[in-house]
Amino acid sequence: MISFKHARDLILTKVTTFGTEEVALENALGRILDENVFAPRDFPPFNRSAMDGIALRFADLQSGIKEFNGVETVFAGNLASKAIVSGECYKIMTGAPVPEYADTVIRFEDTSEKNGLIKVLADDFSLYQHIAQQGQDLKKAELAIKKGSAINIATIGLLASMGKSSVKIQKLPLVNIITTGNEVVDLNEQISTTHIYNSNKYVLKALLMQNLIEPKNCEHVKDELGTLKKAIQSNLNADILILSGGVSAGEADFIPTVLADLGAHKLFYKVAIKPGKPVWCGKLGSTMVFALPGNPFSCLVTFKLFVEFYIKACLGFQLENPECLPLNFNRTKKSSLDEFFPVNLKNGTLNKIDINGSGDVRLGFAANALAVQNADQREILKNNPVCYVSL
Ligand SMILES: Nc1nc2c(c(=O)[nH]1)N[C@H]1C(S)=C(S)[C@@H](COP(=O)(O)OP(=O)(O)OC[C@H]3O[C@@H](n4cnc5c(N)ncnc54)[C@H](O)[C@@H]3O)O[C@H]1N2
Ligand code: MOO
Numbered sequence: 001m002i003s004f005k006h007a008r009d010l011i012l013t014k015v016t017t018f019g020t021e022e023v024a025l026e027n028a029l030g031r032i033l034d035e036n037v038f039a040p041r042d043f044p045p046f047n048r049s050a051m052d053g054i055a056l057r058f059a060d061l062q063s064g065i066k067e068f069n070g071v072e073t074v075f076a077g078n079l080a081s082k083a084i085v086s087g088e089c090y091k092i093m094t095g096a097p098v099p100e101y102a103d104t105v106i107r108f109e110d111t112s113e114k115n116g117l118i119k120v121l122a123d124d125f126s127l128y129q130h131i132a133q134q135g136q137d138l139k140k141a142e143l144a145i146k147k148g149s150a151i152n153i154a155t156i157g158l159l160a161s162m163g164k165s166s167v168k169i170q171k172l173p174l175v176n177i178i179t180t181g182n183e184v185v186d187l188n189e190q191i192s193t194t195h196i197y198n199s200n201k202y203v204l205k206a207l208l209m210q211n212l213i214e215p216k217n218c219e220h221v222k223d224e225l226g227t228l229k230k231a232i233q234s235n236l237n238a239d240i241l242i243l244s245g246g247v248s249a250g251e252a253d254f255i256p257t258v259l260a261d262l263g264a265h266k267l268f269y270k271v272a273i274k275p276g277k278p279v280w281c282g283k284l285g286s287t288m289v290f291a292l293p294g295n296p297f298s299c300l301v302t303f304k305l306f307v308e309f310y311i312k313a314c315l316g317f318q319l320e321n322p323e324c325l326p327l328n329f330n331r332t333k334k335s336s337l338d339e340f341f342p343v344n345l346k347n348g349t350l351n352k353i354d355i356n357g358s359g360d361v362r363l364g365f366a367a368n369a370l371a372v373q374n375a376d377q378r379e380i381l382k383n384n385p386v387c388y389v390s391l
Contacts, residue, residue, distance in 0.1 A: 001270040001277070003375075004305070004338045010267045011281065011306060014288060015313045018239055019171040025159055028151045030212050031169040032316045037145040040162055042135035046097040049074075051130040054111060054118055055102035056089040058127045061120065068118045074099065089118060098131050105130035148316050170315045172211075173239035177204050177218040178231055180245040180255065181294060186220060199361065200244040200292075200299045207303050211311055223252040232262060236287045242307060245294030248278040255291045256280055264289060272375060274337040275358035276302040295358035301340050304370060304389065322387040325350050327371065332379045342367030343388060350386055367391055 002010075020034045049055065056068055068089035074080045076095035084090060084101045092098060092105060107130065110122035138144055144162065145155060151169070159167060184198045185191055198220060208215055216238055221231040223246055235241050246255040247269075256269055259282065266282040273279075275298035280291035288310065292302045313319060328349040333339050342364025343350040350371050353364045371388040373380055380386060 001272050002268050004271055004273050007268050007271045007279075007281070007306065008309060011310050012313060014267065014283065015310070016239075017170065017316075018173045018314060020168055021171045022166050022168050024166050025156065025164060028159070028167050028169055029153070029156060031151050031172075033145060033147055033149045033151055033155070033167060034170050035168040036143055036147045037159065037162065037164065037167075039138040039140055039142045039144045042140050043137040043161065044132050044134055047134050048132045049092045049094055049096050049098050049105050049130060050132050051105055051107045052094050053092060053105050053107040053109075053130065054089040054120075055092040055098050055105050056120075057084070057086065057102060058104040058125070060086055061104065061125055066120050068120070069116065070113075070118050091118075103128060103131070150317060172213050173311060173314065174216045174237070175208055175213055175240045175242065176235040176238040177201065177208075177215050177242045178235055178244070179204075179218075179220045180223060180228065180243065181220075182223050182252070184220065184245070199296050200294065203296065203300055203363070204242055204244065204303060207300070207308070211308060213311070223254060225254050225258060228254055228258045229262065232258060232284070232289075236285055238287055240307070240311070241284070241287050241289045242303070243289065243291040244299050245292075247280050247291045247293055259284065259289065259291065272337045273301075273305070274335050274339045276305070276340075277337065279306065281306060293358070296361060297342075297355065297358040297363050300363055301358075301370065304391070305340070322372075322389050324385040324387040326383045327380055327386045328352065328382060330380065330382050331373055333373055333377075336375055338375050339373040340370050341373065342391070343369050343371045343386075345369045345388065345390075350388060 065087055068087060070091050071084055071088050072080050072082045073091040074096045075093050079097060080090055080099040090099060090102060104125060104127060106120055106122060112119045112121060179198055179201045183195050185195050186198050201218060205215060217235060221227055243255055246253045262284055264282045264284040269280045270277055271279055275295060276293055278293050279302045282289055290307045292299045326349050329352045342353040342355055344353055344366055345368055353367045355364045369388040369390050371386045
């Protein structure tokens, strides 16, 4: 059995890229950019009025001029055709280019207009006030977004502002899922007292969808050596194969044997964590295989700790160190394993979530984070910091 950290380090030795693709901007949210994007023009591209008002010469205000002749109105999208001289101003609308002859904007609210003369009521003004100056956000040819950046909402807006209708991004992995177990039936199937519904299938699919991945194939297989072998072989046409169940010590837990028979290169089998100890990980041909324990909460936890970790590392997401916050209750443990438990992060503390072990179908559903009690910490007292990952 290896430590959690050792298991993660082994996974990192298998990090690869799934290739790149060009997608329409509207499909790029949450993905990793695979190109440097340079500003195609200055932003703003011209001195832009930030207010509806009048544009005038600051020097006039400084010399005490308070009344101005409005010579032209400049709307957003238009250019002024006249040059102003001392004592003259433009009426200008938000988003319009401030003509080169003006350098200060006064809001309409701070003016009054009578007989064509516009009076400045405010006494407090500064050069370039209410003007977003050309190139103040980005200069033409400046690196606007670095290759490897995660595309968030703001990035989508910026890319659109730069006129990018499509972007080069990291491809997502192809993922297949095989759930196992004679007692496990799909929703809508006949269920008897000793049968259970296949919740892992839906949890794994949802976890992948959370990572924007739609599984390529998803099937359920009985605990039978030959059938399992065939199913695994026919699901190696993916970057990642996720198995659930059949990895522990039971007489029908065939997965580690089948994987060995198929010539898989094992990275690890059994990690010093709870839940999820019997997790198996390795490579079969070019496919990365994660065989997760069947217990629902173990399946969820090992996906987050290992499968998602691998996917994120391959895609080039920055792997952040876990954050830590005070635990709002006392927690003791008997095992000498790293124990992961569901918590609810609220108001800066980690609050208790009821869960009866890794077979609890509730999966800690009110939880929004997974906290860890390290192997050597037998007891955590209330208000002591605990590290967690978001769910
Ligand atoms: N003698 C030992 N027994 C067990 C050990 C051990 O170290 N020694 N480890 C325990 C731990 S920890 C776990 S976790 C489980 C893992 O078992 P398996 O991966 O072999 O999974 P199964 O036995 O197939 O199932 C366990 C449990 O989960 C239910 N299950 C399975 N698949 C699904 C599914 N798709 N959807 C919902 N629920 C599922 C299954 O019915 C069982 O109740 O082993 C312990 N045993
Ligand atoms: O790892 Mo098992 O997941 O403790 O039940």
